[in-house]
Amino acid sequence: MGVNQTLNVGMIGYKFMGKAHSHAYRDVSFYFNPSLKPVLKTIVGRNEVGVKQAAAQFGFEAAHTDWRELIKSDEIDLIDIVTPNNTHAEMVIEAAQAGKHILCEKPLAMNVQEGKEMLKAVQEAGVVHMISHNYRFAPAVQLAKKLIEEGKLGRIYHIRAQYLQDWIMDPDFPLVWRLRKDVTGSGALGDIGSHIIDLARFLVGEIEQVTGMTEIFIKERPMGEMTEGLHAAQSSVQKGKVDVDDAVAFLARFNNGALGVFEATRFAAGNRNKNKFEINGSKGSIRWDLENMNLLEVYFTDDDKSLQGFRTINVTESVHPYVNQYWPAGHIIGYEHTFINLVYELIQGIAEGKQVSPSFEDGVRNQAVLEAIARSAREGAWINVSELL
Amino acid sequence: MGVNQTLNVGMIGYKFMGKAHSHAYRDVSFYFNPSLKPVLKTIVGRNEVGVKQAAAQFGFEAAHTDWRELIKSDEIDLIDIVTPNNTHAEMVIEAAQAGKHILCEKPLAMNVQEGKEMLKAVQEAGVVHMISHNYRFAPAVQLAKKLIEEGKLGRIYHIRAQYLQDWIMDPDFPLVWRLRKDVTGSGALGDIGSHIIDLARFLVGEIEQVTGMTEIFIKERPMGEMTEGLHAAQSSVQKGKVDVDDAVAFLARFNNGALGVFEATRFAAGNRNKNKFEINGSKGSIRWDLENMNLLEVYFTDDDKSLQGFRTINVTESVHPYVNQYWPAGHIIGYEHTFINLVYELIQGIAEGKQVSPSFEDGVRNQAVLEAIARSAREGAWINVSELL
Amino acid sequence: MGVNQTLNVGMIGYKFMGKAHSHAYRDVSFYFNPSLKPVLKTIVGRNEVGVKQAAAQFGFEAAHTDWRELIKSDEIDLIDIVTPNNTHAEMVIEAAQAGKHILCEKPLAMNVQEGKEMLKAVQEAGVVHMISHNYRFAPAVQLAKKLIEEGKLGRIYHIRAQYLQDWIMDPDFPLVWRLRKDVTGSGALGDIGSHIIDLARFLVGEIEQVTGMTEIFIKERPMGEMTEGLHAAQSSVQKGKVDVDDAVAFLARFNNGALGVFEATRFAAGNRNKNKFEINGSKGSIRWDLENMNLLEVYFTDDDKSLQGFRTINVTESVHPYVNQYWPAGHIIGYEHTFINLVYELIQGIAEGKQVSPSFEDGVRNQAVLEAIARSAREGAWINVSELL
């Protein structure tokens, strides 16, 4: 632990997620009163100019290009990994061996086997580990969790969840790293499918078996990388083959008997970031949609017969999870606050020496579902998730 | 009363409202089991070709061009008046003197004085009289009324109601009768403003005083009449002066202390028929919108603190007003059903020999509010409605 | 054909669908100007008291208990079959052989084989045949169809459709005929799943293969039948085994490469009749929801970059399909109007001697998808729909 009740943070990667995580460390002490005050020590990236710029913008004290050096550094308490998926395993294992606490972006790994090795490493090292499934930490999702845990929805019958985007529909959008299997492992499946799998496991329980299908609508794209986050594209004439899924859909059966219907796609025109779910139980239902993330729709079967209907709850009351730290009722928070809440939980876990959730174990379980879906899509059959664990 | 438990209907006028009323008489026996079965006897209109066509389409046994003859006819039990406003008084008074029950379109009259004479006539004749404020009879509005009467909203603080349309925004839209003061008395005020006044009186109570403003945005328009209901326009080069309001807004104080904010306009682009209100009380609130007329949004202050939110009730349950006569839950009804419900109440009133609601007394009270608003708009001052009664 | 340009209708069955169809025949001549005027001649049901009551309410001239007699009757032009599924085949085949035009409720048959025989019978007889998939005839669905056919959505990538209900969630709800496999063939699958399959085929095209799952959440229920349509239940102490699906979900691949994700359930609390879909194409997307059936949400990728968003179209304009027959813009229609539009198309087909859509061929194709899903659910594998045709 850093001196003076601080938590020294070293970050590897500095793009979209680097920005989101950095901001959370900066703001968490403003809104919460965490037991440790995070200090943005060092940020690492391969591009020296880029990482220096990021350090200045995000507020890191230093910028480096060698992540191994960062991991070795004695002054760092927490390693935050926001790099592409194919780098997670190596970094996590070394960081764990160096005794660092770890926050890792999702999906955890390229496959279950890698994930298990990462989990083993952090468990053996006894460090706190967390996977960055930030949507768990939206107040409305936390309220949903509370209602389900209290039995307010009764026995769960159904979950239907979709993560719909449309940012690569243009055939001229280039083959960025998120569209390359060697870097990312899968496409929509791992990138956004992993989020709805995690939410489903969080809210409904473990998934027993799945059957799925994947599709690549645009088979080849111009080579090249986006120059600036997800915003702009720098394309070339040369074309490359797309080898990750543009879209995936799957059916699931949960251990508790619930049925799940899931879909993740980057080809749903007009849906910029539509991460939504509906859960139906014997006593009620809930609906949530990230694009209006402060709202939770809730229905109860025991409401007066003539007054039954979904309530649109503005989850911005002081009685709602995390909200009291922010603003008065009706003053909404946004996407970035999910990370602030997540980072708060992580810091508290580190401070109190107890493991937090979602952990790498969740990461491995999510990965097993991802892998089962991918296998199912190849084989055209139902796959038991437990076979992969 | 007609023989064999029938109710013989004579109708004067055959355009938009003629169609809506005719349909209601045809369908009421299908859905309800009214004590009298309405029979469409005779329809009257000035244009012989037009009224014959209407008779054939609507299912009337006969078509005439002389409304006085209809009123004199012994076989008619109920006179239904769906003509322009400047003809209502004469027809109503003669029909009452002939002992006919009367359904009259809104607004009742050209002014309060006329309305009072009409009311006197029907009261002296002892006939059943009803004004066609059909929106009272939407199941969701009936549910709203029930909730308020049961005290579920507590003391009423606010009503804000708007009736927004946009069908005359095109400056080339011609000077149809609804835009001529000599025919209609006023513009948006009487045509659609009267509906929200009636709903407000129905739900909140009597209005004590008002202050308002009116505006004519397009000062002159091509002469000419629409050829086909509200759908098409036949314009000419010659222009005429518009002398009725395109838009009106007014503030109101109710006898019970509630505040009202009202607006009716034909210049709200994109709002085809947006008749909506919100009512706030000490214990809850309700919202309704004609364009999604099967829904009622309801909020209760005594819902669990963390689960408060407007419930979107699909007012299509068998426990809801009128719904049991139609379809199973979730199968919506439409605009025309408000008339079927209205006609059912009218028939039951006639069969049971008791006055129904909204009566011509409501018509007169609505008219007084209309006249108070018009006067207020001219004088720039608050007007007590009671001064006009 | 009946004399004097009428179409004499004989109906078999008189419950929920009997009411909906009867109403449509009554109202179609009011709103449209069909080439033949339907006359409600005879209605047939097993329960003499019930069918007589229905005849009186619906307006049939006569009521009988023997459907074979009806089919033999020379005065009948059209046989309308609204009985449970296990009776359709026999009735259709005999009616076809008697040279009657036929409207049959969905799903067409108990299985594909039956359906093929029915199709053969009507084709050999040369009669007009139609299956009552009424939702095709909602104006908003027709507008969706038009947009897709005109290429406004481009290449179709996705359809996700759900039909969610909650009317049998109470474990004390009895084993009505819709929950008995010998009568109905399947549960949610055939009853409501068939509707979203038909809509998907109508809008997107033929389905190549499917994989699905079904579930029975409540394994046994009290014996007994509902006394009054879908509204009330008369239960008994004795319990019986539920042998049809409470819920079904399936993935689909279409011939044109689109992916489909479907779900039909009677256990989605708070969803009374939520028949909804979203379709995503390369140039745009559409969304529809039966509970607000007058609305169509439409998104176009070529809208100005800063002004892109789903448009909520109130499909009540005179330029929209069927609407011109009803009311001015913003005055919504309801569930029953889908049947009026359907019956209008049927009558025109009969009058003009040409086959209408959806025909029994659609019925057979829908049945093949249903059967493929059921088989897939049993076998845990993808099934090619063509194998069943």
Next chain:
Amino acid sequence: MGVNQTLNVGMIGYKFMGKAHSHAYRDVSFYFNPSLKPVLKTIVGRNEVGVKQAAAQFGFEAAHTDWRELIKSDEIDLIDIVTPNNTHAEMVIEAAQAGKHILCEKPLAMNVQEGKEMLKAVQEAGVVHMISHNYRFAPAVQLAKKLIEEGKLGRIYHIRAQYLQDWIMDPDFPLVWRLRKDVTGSGALGDIGSHIIDLARFLVGEIEQVTGMTEIFIKERPMGEMTEGLHAAQSSVQKGKVDVDDAVAFLARFNNGALGVFEATRFAAGNRNKNKFEINGSKGSIRWDLENMNLLEVYFTDDDKSLQGFRTINVTESVHPYVNQYWPAGHIIGYEHTFINLVYELIQGIAEGKQVSPSFEDGVRNQAVLEAIARSAREGAWINVSELL
């Protein structure tokens, strides 16, 4: 100006608005690249314990109890005033005389006279002055402004705006400073009415005349102050008279001929923070609602006739105002970001030596409308706003 391109901020007040402003200074350099980097130097409050706590949480270097000392301090560049309304004038005038740039909370003053003196002071001092009407800076509101300025809505006919809250509906809610006329000048009128007046002036133009009404529903309340921002209340047995409006409504005529209908209330149950407006013009309409502040609904009359409808634009695209500084499309921002955007504009104005908007001139103009409404409510007559300027 501070050394090293910093902007040294001194803040007076530390409650709800103190938190919102402080956060904005902290985050502005993270998201934007402002020409000056704000440094939180000193925060001032009357309660020594409270202000020290605030300084620690918000990140100020020092905390003091004497605002005059702060204003005299040479190291301060910008004075940010977030105290109750009755203190603004004195502080602003002294700060201006000391040559400080000033950001002041709304409403600017207790009356127009005070406001004019404040404006004179800042103009004479040549300092940059801004009033904190933060809602102007929601990206969706900026987009609305852009559309109107570009003429996309044509001639403006209507604005209807409401600011509905419900936080003082409980009669036991105590007489906090916001309910005391000597401290705040008015109730809902100045607190939230000022926001919708400012938005209306920003979007539609100057208001010519108004007529309004105000009401106090709960005439007396327990004495006492809330202990913690707006969240909790510490009440006492002793009661005091409420002398500010619980609710206000007013009609307005704009210089450009538009009509306005406005309402602000703290008694609209279920409306936590419903700041919403709709504007109708000859070519289109827009709708906005703070509770879903990332959305803008837009309607255009020149859209294809069969495809007209309000578009729900998720104003989170990189092409939208301010959004490029935050997150990718579909990742929403919240309440606090309105202040970040506002502070960015303020800093740029200071850096570039040019006056920003909304300035104290806007504050004075808003104040004149507020005063005209209050006078109108007392006199029951229309008041010309210009009479008060």
